[in-house]
Amino acid sequence: MKSTPPPTTTTPSAAAASLSHSVSATSVADFDHIHGIPLPKENDDQCLNVSPPSPFASSWTNMCSGGKILFATDDWFATAENLLLDGPPQFADDLYCEQGKVMDGWETRRRREAGHDWCIIQLSHRAALQGIEIDTAHFTGNHVPIVSLEIADATCTQQSTLAKELPHALERLLHGGVQGTGSTPTEVELAQAAVAALEWNEMLPRTPLRPGFESTRMHYITLPEPAIGTLVRVNYFPDGGVARLRLWGTSHDPKTPKPRPLYMPITTGDRCTVVAHSSVKDESELPSRQPYEFLELSSQANGGQGVACSNKHYGEPWRLTQVTLGKDMGDGWETARHPERPSILIKDPTTHLIRSPLQDWAILKLGATTTNGIQRIILDTKHFRGNYPESIVLEGSSDENNWFPLIQRVRMSPDSEHVFERHQIENTDQAVSYVRLSI
Numbered sequence: 001m002k003s004t005p006p007p008t009t010t011t012p013s014a015a016a017a018s019l020s021h022s023v024s025a026t027s028v029a030d031f032d033h034i035h036g037i038p039l040p041k042e043n044d045d046q047c048l049n050v051s052p053p054s055p056f057a058s059s060w061t062n063m064c065s066g067g068k069i070l071f072a073t074d075d076w077f078a079t080a081e082n083l084l085l086d087g088p089p090q091f092a093d094d095l096y097c098e099q100g101k102v103m104d105g106w107e108t109r110r111r112r113e114a115g116h117d118w119c120i121i122q123l124s125h126r127a128a129l130q131g132i133e134i135d136t137a138h139f140t141g142n143h144v145p146i147v148s149l150e151i152a153d154a155t156c157t158q159q160s161t162l163a164k165e166l167p168h169a170l171e172r173l174l175h176g177g178v179q180g181t182g183s184t185p186t187e188v189e190l191a192q193a194a195v196a197a198l199e200w201n202e203m204l205p206r207t208p209l210r211p212g213f214e215s216t217r218m219h220y221i222t223l224p225e226p227a228i229g230t231l232v233r234v235n236y237f238p239d240g241g242v243a244r245l246r247l248w249g250t251s252h253d254p255k256t257p258k259p260r261p262l263y264m265p266i267t268t269g270d271r272c273t274v275v276a277h278s279s280v281k282d283e284s285e286l287p288s289r290q291p292y293e294f295l296e297l298s299s300q301a302n303g304g305q306g307v308a309c310s311n312k313h314y315g316e317p318w319r320l321t322q323v324t325l326g327k328d329m330g331d332g333w334e335t336a337r338h339p340e341r342p343s344i345l346i347k348d349p350t351t352h353l354i355r356s357p358l359q360d361w362a363i364l365k366l367g368a369t370t371t372n373g374i375q376r377i378i379l380d381t382k383h384f385r386g387n388y389p390e391s392i393v394l395e396g397s398s399d400e401n402n403w404f405p406l407i408q409r410v411r412m413s414p415d416s417e418h419v420f421e422r423h424q425i426e427n428t429d430q431a432v433s434y435v436r437l438s439i
Helices: 012-018 028-034 080-084 156-165 169-175 185-196 317-321
Strands: 068-072 118-135 146-152 200-208 218-237 244-251 273-276 305-309 361-365 376-380 391-397 404-411 416-421 434-438
Touching: 068 080, 068 169, 080 118, 080 244, 118 146, 118 200, 156 169, 156 185, 156 218, 200 218, 218 244, 305 317, 317 361, 376 391
Parallel strands: none
Antiparallel strands: 068 118, 118 218, 118 244, 146 200, 146 218, 273 416, 305 361, 361 434, 376 416, 391 404, 391 434
8 A cells, every 4th residue: 555645734824725624525536526636546545554754753842742631522432632642543443332433533422512622732841832733544434624723821820720620620630531421511611611711822723624534634734933832722613533633842941830838847936036048038138147246156267167977978067167158958068868767757746856866966166165155056957958957956065075955956947047046045154165966
């Protein structure tokens, strides 16, 4: 059997003008009269189970590949998810199911209610679409006569809202469409109201389609300018089937959901003041960046040093003494995860701290011995969001041998400065030359 080369591409307006559908056809021979297509040789009307190479594939990516169907008015004969499949449409002469002939595409019932069939596709990525490829393979007496496409550039929030409002969208996203089902008129009205909240732009005007014989199955349309968006609405006028839809283009400035606020195990209270880095517009607003009447004795600028630690797998304790804020997660003291940590963590119901004897520690030598105790302590977990310490203990010593508490064990929060003022610090009358931080 001789294969037919891919047709040349057209523009949306030219496609709508040239692909007329006014007479019912039963074989490709009929199209010699309808469209002026040369009469094919014997048996050339048999559609192959192989897709011809796409003229768009060398330049762009199929943005329907990996996409999802959010809603379809009808999935009776074949579900809308089939439109997005990567492989070629398949057909077996003698394969039937409860709904009728098994078809590889999206095929709706013969419509008996007002309106027309349509579905909503979420593209694999926010895309700048350049080419449209529609394949009606094997749909010879049941193909869609006319289609149109619309595109919406919905934000992540808008897409989430749409999925909540479209009937059965959650079940569809989890399990796919169900063959032999269709939306009720009420459900279609609800879906129409949900999609009407978005701004839709016409990507392909109403365009007639040819039936799915081998020489007429493929429809290629080049868009005059990129169509940018995240969602595509496929409109069938009024019903029928299409085997595959491929929308060719490039990923375009992807939109990602805004991250949820970090969970803050401890906030400003009796133990300390907590200032999240995300809560300030400028670093100058942070407590550590504001003028203070006493010297920061732990700072390198004033002679502070990192002396020792139990573990320095990801960072050394001297980094704790830097004058600047941490530039990234590698610019701090981080230990390896303890190999003997509990398999399941358990909180003490009274202290709400994790029950575990395991800890790591680091010792800093201050640039000078305090003569009037410590006035203020700032512990900064900047950049440490998924690996900040559950809690800390801070101790002081004048000789690196006899240790006494400065801060009893207290929870920490991610990416935040924790400020302990003099009244929140213990043993403020003791001379301190060294501090030991345990995490």
